Amino acid sequence: MIAQPYRPVTYTIGTMSSNNMPGTSGMGGMSGMGGMGGMSGMPGMSGMPGMSGMPGMGSVPPQVSSGAPMTPTGTVVPTTAPVFEQSYIENIFRLNLGKVGTFYFTYENNKDWNAKIYKGKLEAAGRDHIIISDPATGQRTVLLMIYFDYATFDEPLTYQYPGTIGNPPTRNFR
Template identity: 80%
Template sequence: MISQQAYRPVPYASGNGYPEWPRGMAPVQTMQPMTGFPPSVSSGSPMTPTGTVVQVQTPQYEQSYIENILRLNLGKTGTFYMTYENNREWNAKIFKGILEAAGRDHIIISDPATGKRTILLMLNLDYATFDEPLLYQYPGVIGNPGSSPVR
């Protein structure tokens, strides 16, 4: 049976209380069991020096990465300008289609006339254009920014 006891990392420390390790090396950590602490403390919540648990509010928006912006605009028709280095047949190519999906490293579009789907690599994406307003959430806005169209 696996113990449900919480553990906390303990860094190797020098006499001044700060971790030290050789240049270019990561700190060495060992795991020691925590005992006698309430679940909120052992859950990894930040604490003040007096031991008060600090409540951290997580943002309700996605960071402004291209794949997140594209995900907000699934179903819209876009034109995707791609560049392929060292390609003798074509160096640059333009794809137009309905945005079906967007991941960290890929975009999936479909041709509305044929239904043919194409996977494009983000690595080759130069830029994209859309003929309609885009939904966009900008990180760092105070309050709940919601999705607003960009014109």
């Protein structure tokens, strides 16, 4: 290993041309870099003074969505991806707010009651909870989805969002 002497370098803040860049005077700085006069195509370099475009590099490639097809020349083929709502239980419950159902829950390691059944009108559904209300008394109960097993309804359920491309026509299952 060769010990290099410490040489402090002073940089001037402001606009400089590529000929005036610090370290290009042949003192071992950036003289071997072939005139890196601009790095605007490189991430994080667009705001640096005197960095307008790297020689030999084309323009910045276009944003490509994941899975978008491309031609051999690198052109992105635009596609219209259908938008589908994913069928998580929370989304299914949100589609069926206001319907009366029976909800089955299991509480493990509970000596008083291991399983419990709730019947009520579905008021709200979140990622980790549902809120049901007793139609007779109006009492609302918040139930955590971590204990949820399954639910039954005595009326048809809406499963997919209406008006979304690719949905089958809605029908009654009576």
